[in-house]
Amino acid sequence: MCFPIPGLTKRHPKKPHQGPPPRTPTMPRSFLVKKIKLDDFSSAGIAAPHYPHFDDPCVLGQTLSGAVGNLGVPEAEEGFIPHCITSSKYQVGKKSEGKFDSSDPDYTQEQDDYSDPDSPQSSLSAGYFSGETAVTDSYSIDAFFISDGRSRRRSESRGGQRHICSECGKTYATSSNLSRHKQTHRSLDSKMAKKCPTCGKTYVSMPALAMHILTHNLKHKCNVCSKAFSRPWLLQGHMRSHTGEKPFGCAHCGKAFADRSNLRAHMQTHSAFKHYKCKRCDKTFALKSYLNKHYESACFKGSDHECGIDS
DNA sequence: CTGGGGAGGGGGCCC
């Protein structure tokens, strides 16, 4: 299991980077393009993905025993698997609302957000479970129930009627949430689409644009190095680089990380399975970023990238 | 060239 380690700092000291790395202001970000979600896949008749993180025996045992027929949703007290506790649950200083809800209809209806053919989900087989048992991924429970890459925070006791999107089947606690969600189904060509006055980027809805506009307003400033961020939590994460705080620990090796995403990537390095495969040379990689790096280097140097890379 | 890690950014969802 993964667990945050309150106050754990510099448990695995590494030579720190010398100041913030220079970043190109025009960093390409593929996710600026609306991704196809597996919610969409389900409606398109495409097979639902497999949850790779269940290769953790801890989770697997709990999960398979308690949740057959329910898309692998574990049954546990308080909505938690007793022995595999989400890191966010214990994160110091955070609200304790972060529970996943095993009875949440979302968990049975939604699927993971992987549209990438290179992704593990699309290539895994049942053999994943029967393969290496000594080397497994361990993961926070949060990560198991990703429908669209968003938080699975839900209130355990929340009852009541859910509002279902007729287009994708997602459910929401309130009609207003559903209404807001429905705007994301709009086309960028829609009359309702909004354009950012600063950069001209178009968004399907006002909320989406409002979110984007925040990124132009770097009002959260680090009082140590004066670097500014658009979101408070970005600053929060940045501050850890100053304090050395690393609240996210790896259960396998004890290594601690300041960032949950980096822990997640680290977890993949413990897996014996390399899910990302080069279309050209069949070499496999544990992380998609490694595969991408491979594409950009040896294998495709001087050749036609388009033939080998799935978009 | 690959593997690993640090840091940061964008958008979606919930409350």
Add this chain to the structure above:
DNA sequence: CGGGCCCCCTCCCCA
């Protein structure tokens, strides 16, 4: 509507 949180992704650096 705004804040908080989360996930995914990328860039960069280094061994």
